Amino acid sequence: MSLPVRKVSRRATIAALTAAVLGGTAATTAWAATASAHGASSPRTCAASDLYLSMGRKEGAAGSLYWPIAFTNTSTTSCALRGYPGVSVLDTAHRQIGPAAVHSGRSYATVTLAPAHSATAVIRTTNGPVGGPCRATGSYLRVYPPASRTAVLVPAAWKVCSGVFQVGPVNTDGTL
Numbered sequence: 001m002s003l004p005v006r007k008v009s010r011r012a013t014i015a016a017l018t019a020a021v022l023g024g025t026a027a028t029t030a031w032a033a034t035a036s037a038h039g040a041s042s043p044r045t046c047a048a049s050d051l052y053l054s055m056g057r058k059e060g061a062a063g064s065l066y067w068p069i070a071f072t073n074t075s076t077t078s079c080a081l082r083g084y085p086g087v088s089v090l091d092t093a094h095r096q097i098g099p100a101a102v103h104s105g106r107s108y109a110t111v112t113l114a115p116a117h118s119a120t121a122v123i124r125t126t127n128g129p130v131g132g133p134c135r136a137t138g139s140y141l142r143v144y145p146p147a148s149r150t151a152v153l154v155p156a157a158w159k160v161c162s163g164v165f166q167v168g169p170v171n172t173d174g175t176l
Helices: 010-021 026-032
Strands: 005-007 033-036 051-055 059-061 064-073 079-081 086-090 110-113 118-126 138-144 151-158
Parallel strands (some): 005 151
Antiparallel strands (some): 064 118, 086 138
16 A cells, blocks of 8 residues: 655745744754643644654764654644654655664653744664665655654655664654
8 A cells, every 4th residue: 555645845845944044943942842741632633734844963973873853843733743753764766775764662742843843753773884784875764754644755865774773752852
């Protein structure tokens, strides 16, 4: 079964750029979204069409490479994300390279995004062929926001090495 894929729209790009100008960048996610305690009421779940996805800054540490995926609310109302996104690496022809990312196992809370605000989910691989070879470098990430069956293609040069490909839950503290 083929699931729908949504490319980033011009409206979403403009909204995200406006958010960045106003200070809603992925690097400052702490002010941009709030995490609710389990069971607290929250607004509707963010649909893929409510979100602009972009990549933050890659960082390396202790033999690992980390890269945050920013989820920016481009709608006019607040919406919520809870859990892990689905993430796969794709080549230029949109064919998947290797298996999808596995969940990091970290606990999570509901993240409420006000309009033009962001939260992130961090992906991780090894920083080179530490315990095995590297796969081909992909051109895109196919990202399914939590609770969504619609994917967003994000331009991203990402290479999975040593068979390690993890994703953390959507959160406001930028952790895996």
